[in-house]
Amino acid sequence: MQKPKEHIDYNKPMISIRSLKKSFGDLHILRSVDLDLYQGENLVVLGRSGTGKSVLIKIISGLLRADSGSVKVLGEEVTTITEKNLQALRLDIGFSFQNSALYDSMTVRKNLEFPLVRNQKNLTRAEIDTAVETVLDAVGLSQTINQMPSELSGGQRKRIGIARTLILQPKIMLYDEPTAGLDPITCIEINDLINEVQERYKTSSIIITHDLTCAKATGDRIAILLDGQFQRQGTFEEVFDTDDARVKPFYDYNFIQ
Amino acid sequence: MPPYEFNEIVRQTYQVGVRSFTLITVTGFIVGVIFTKQSRPSLAQFGATSWLPGLVSIAIMRALAPLVTALIAAGKVGSSIGAELGSMRVTEQIDAMEVSGTKPFKYLVSTRIIATTIAIPLLATYVGFIAMLGGFLNVHAGEGTSFTVYISQFFDQINFVDFEASLAKAVFFGFTIGVVACYQGYYADKGTEGVGKAANASVVTAMFLVFIEEVIIVQIAGWFR
Numbered sequence: 001m002q003k004p005k006e007h008i009d010y011n012k013p014m015i016s017i018r019s020l021k022k023s024f025g026d027l028h029i030l031r032s033v034d035l036d037l038y039q040g041e042n043l044v045v046l047g048r049s050g051t052g053k054s055v056l057i058k059i060i061s062g063l064l065r066a067d068s069g070s071v072k073v074l075g076e077e078v079t080t081i082t083e084k085n086l087q088a089l090r091l092d093i094g095f096s097f098q099n100s101a102l103y104d105s106m107t108v109r110k111n112l113e114f115p116l117v118r119n120q121k122n123l124t125r126a127e128i129d130t131a132v133e134t135v136l137d138a139v140g141l142s143q144t145i146n147q148m149p150s151e152l153s154g155g156q157r158k159r160i161g162i163a164r165t166l167i168l169q170p171k172i173m174l175y176d177e178p179t180a181g182l183d184p185i186t187c188i189e190i191n192d193l194i195n196e197v198q199e200r201y202k203t204s205s206i207i208i209t210h211d212l213t214c215a216k217a218t219g220d221r222i223a224i225l226l227d228g229q230f231q232r233q234g235t236f237e238e239v240f241d242t243d244d245a246r247v248k249p250f251y252d253y254n255f256i257q
Numbered sequence: 258m259p260p261y262e263f264n265e266i267v268r269q270t271y272q273v274g275v276r277s278f279t280l281i282t283v284t285g286f287i288v289g290v291i292f293t294k295q296s297r298p299s300l301a302q303f304g305a306t307s308w309l310p311g312l313v314s315i316a317i318m319r320a321l322a323p324l325v326t327a328l329i330a331a332g333k334v335g336s337s338i339g340a341e342l343g344s345m346r347v348t349e350q351i352d353a354m355e356v357s358g359t360k361p362f363k364y365l366v367s368t369r370i371i372a373t374t375i376a377i378p379l380l381a382t383y384v385g386f387i388a389m390l391g392g393f394l395n396v397h398a399g400e401g402t403s404f405t406v407y408i409s410q411f412f413d414q415i416n417f418v419d420f421e422a423s424l425a426k427a428v429f430f431g432f433t434i435g436v437v438a439c440y441q442g443y444y445a446d447k448g449t450e451g452v453g454k455a456a457n458a459s460v461v462t463a464m465f466l467v468f469i470e471e472v473i474i475v476q477i478a479g480w481f482r
Contacts, residue, residue: 063352087360
């Protein structure tokens, strides 16, 4: 069933990418990428391993520099942005890493506090505690507040990783393989969490995944990255209603096998 | 440019001190005892065992205290920093810090370099003191020299330039160990193998540079002495 789309404002692009190119040596990863993400939209990016899906969101967040092309995030041109402005822009971008990237020397509480105390110096202890408790509650893991990351399961680590990005209340969420390596039930919980985040925090998201169940459950729109370009975009049904031999295996592997 | 990361510098300086304290205490003491014990037969041939405190003080203050401290810190602290930052790099914790609006270079690297630059001279001074005690115990046991006489002869043989040169060496050693370990860890290659390489390269490179610096600073100090 198709997700309702009333929440999406197609007049407000949050991210606009035009003719983006990125190579690593002779390896041309992104050849000419054009993409728009609209306010309130969950955009799923599918593609084979090594096609540059993670590279794309790392360029959006300024972790990697594009070779050429335009990447506008919330109206700011990321390819030419100053370090100071990039720093400020990043506060509006939440990045959920594939392996959660929790700071393993800190408790869950310290992990969640870290972005907050670093960026909002004037907060009181009570305000910090409230913010931490709110995001922990949003991901359903209030009981883990004093645990170390090593004591958490894979699914819990993903949730805490998402909570850590939510504490700054970003406008854009970038999820890198949110369900990778998780059991099917935890995958469903993460999919639900992504939709809850979209609803509760009014975020616009790019979700990088191989998991078509995740794509179907969370995506308002699906875009498939093939040969360094987005060659198919649309709803889940539109994208997979094809005989394209490069696209069909995704569907067949996930739903027939 | 603010923030100055004062709390993190204090925390890291404390960590560097704590990580090496026990090993440095034991090693410093042993160096004092062994150096005195090994020097005695040579001096005894000339009936000059009374020169032992002076010889020990020159050896410890001019060379052994900063060098032993730096070598132990390179092994203990350098490997630890290299592995820690390397691990943070390969598990994307450094990227996570960067995208959440914190400059990881300033927060992780600068603080650790400042910490080693502060802590290692302090540790070297402490090693000098402990080695002096080790030397005293041996001299007292062998020659029956009193503590007052030992201290008096110990400080008679060294001057302020020796102390300054020793401290300057320790500052350079500390800075070098911090820079090398942070560089190796911060730019570690992907994968767990990269973490091991970073830790290993931190130790080997830092030790090599410490010896080079030792030679250069000894030459420079010689011109002022």
